[in-house]
Each structure stands twice: as C-alpha cells, then as structure tokens.
Amino acid sequence: FDGMTLVELAKRTGEGIGVLQDILINVGESIDSEFHPLSIDIAELIAMEVGASVKRIHVSEGKEILPRPPVVTVMGHVDHGKTSLLDALRQTSVAANEAGGITQHLGAFVVSMQSGASITFLDTPGHAAFSAMRARGAAVTDIVVLVVAADDGVMPQTLEAISHAKAANVPIVVAVNKCDKPAANSERVKLQLASEGLLLEDMGGDIQLVEVSALKKTGLDNLEEALLLQAEVMNLKARVDGPAQAYVVEARLHKGRGPLATAIVKAGTLVCGQHVVVGSEWGRIRAIRDVVGNLAERATPAMPVEIEGLKGLPMAGDDIIVVQSEERARMLSAGRKKKFERDRLLKISNGRAEELEQSE
C-alpha cells in the first residue's frame, strides 16, 4: 500500500484517474504527477472514498527486532474462577470489589518474574470480547489460559473457549482450578479434555496442564512457568523501532480526562504527542500511562498502556495508527466514519434483501 501511485490505485480500484484526482483535491492534497507515490494514509482515504475495501499491510519499517512478552487471555466457563485466578496472579483483590464477582470491564496487567521475564494478561469479560477482537483483525492474544474448575469439569463454555482458541490458532495452556476443593478431580478433567481432542503433555501431546487454586494461591508459579515455556517455544518477537501498530483492548469515558483507551502495541513504539487514528476516531496522544497509572513517554510491544487525548470513544479491537499531522488524522477519521456508515447501511439492506428472499 505504502508508496502506491495514483496510477496503481486507479488500476486496483477500477476507477478513472480523473475521479481519484478530484478526490485528492477535495481532501486538500496535491501531487506533482500521477506517478508520484502516495502516502499510505492518502491511499487509504482515496480507496475508501471510492468504496474499495482497505486493508493495511504493515511492512516492518524498523530494524530492531527483539523478544517480547506474551499476551495472555484467560477463558473458561462461568464461575470456574477466571477473575479469581487473574486476581491471584496480580496479587490484588479485584474480584472481591467487583459487583457480584462478575468481570465488569476488560483491562490488562503485567506480571513480572524475578528472572526479568514478564507476562501481559488481558482480563476479558468472556469469549465475546476475544472473538469480537479477532473478527476485527485484532489478534493480540498469543496464548489462552483455559480455566477449568476441577470439581465441575468441562462445561459448554469450556468447549466454546477451546473452539475460539483453535479458530484463532492460539495455543492453550490449561489451568485446572479449585484444586483445593474436596470434590476436585483433575484426572477426570484431563480425560474430558482429551476426549475433546486436546493433546495434553501427559498423553504425549504438547498442551501443558497445571493444577492451581486461585483461592489458596497454589500452583501459580507453575502456571507462570508454563506460560513462559509456551512463549519460548513460540519465539515471540516484535519490531521495536518505527511507527506503532497497536490495538484497543478497552475504552471508557473519564469525566475529567475524556476518552481513555487501553491499548496494546503489537509492533513499533507509540510515543506521547503523536497524532493517531483509532478505528474511526482520531486524536493526539496527550498522555500514556502504564498499568500502574504512572506516566510514560512511550509504549513498546506487549506493554499495555492507557492513552489519553482521543476526540471520541473507540471500540475494543480498533486499530491504532500513527499519522503525520492533525489534518491527516481528522481526514482519515472522517473517511473511515463515512465508510463504516456506508458498510453498515449496506449490511442492513443486504439483511433486508435476505429476509425478503426467505419470506418469498
């Protein structure tokens, strides 16, 4: 996409060069020649204007490729202890403070090991967030921790979680939770998982299973070790320099600070002061905070941060791209809003057409 000329863009979109030139003028851009390479932002804008579907392919512009921490999502059946487990891992007491003990929002935190390694955990409110994000192209999760209560065993949402992980091609590490309970039976859980096609290490496969108790805080070291081992096998790396490619994990409106987005950088570095387009919103990053709330100058891969300075509220799964100026940010945001609206209407009218067909 980057460096594409107007001529190539015309060929790709099937539109006449004149039409594209008019759009270019309308958005206040001028080029010397139709053979002059366009910036990726302008190319996207023009493509959207003519109704072409757009997908940015991120070419690595940086050179520094470094190992990065794994990003882990915890999934499992209702009440099997996802929040308690995350809570135990983070050594605070969020579950206790949550209304009814049900996860209220999607956040993120980092567990740091003595070895210097760290793991980024996403606290999702369920499978919906995971699949919604994946559907929107935001594949931020590297590993799924599948929580199965040792007394309850494999349940419908356990199976759902397995199929989500499989569909996303994300490896699973099983945490058999509530092992402190008298009715705990992890052997039964193993057999159930095996019959669902999970190839556990015990049985010659490569899926690790760890027995834990979120309540008694036992087995947590083993779980963390298992996650780091899994990460090592995956050889997770990211480009650290160059423009950031990041995704929104959660967004909320703060009374004083305006829209806030929890974001995870996939590649590159997000820097305070940069102009960004986030989904169809835009803004200039006024502040970056780490998970503890401390101000940071920049965000590097797999580091969850909260960003401030957006003009509107983005959605989970939105991509964050860095643009050169406020002008560009505004324009791209407006272009994307228009396209999303057009797609939405198209979907509705397609839905109607289908309904009509069915009723005939």
Ligand code: GTP
């Ligand atoms: P939802 O968010 O509603 O899907 O539930 P969840 O999976 O986050 O489960 P949660 O952590 O809220 O725990 C559900 C219940 O199980 C709570 O009453 C916890 O105290 C209890 N529980 C969680 N982990 C353990 C454990 O290791 N042992 C025992 N005995 N109870 C646990």
Ligand code: MG
């Ligand atoms: Mg929960």
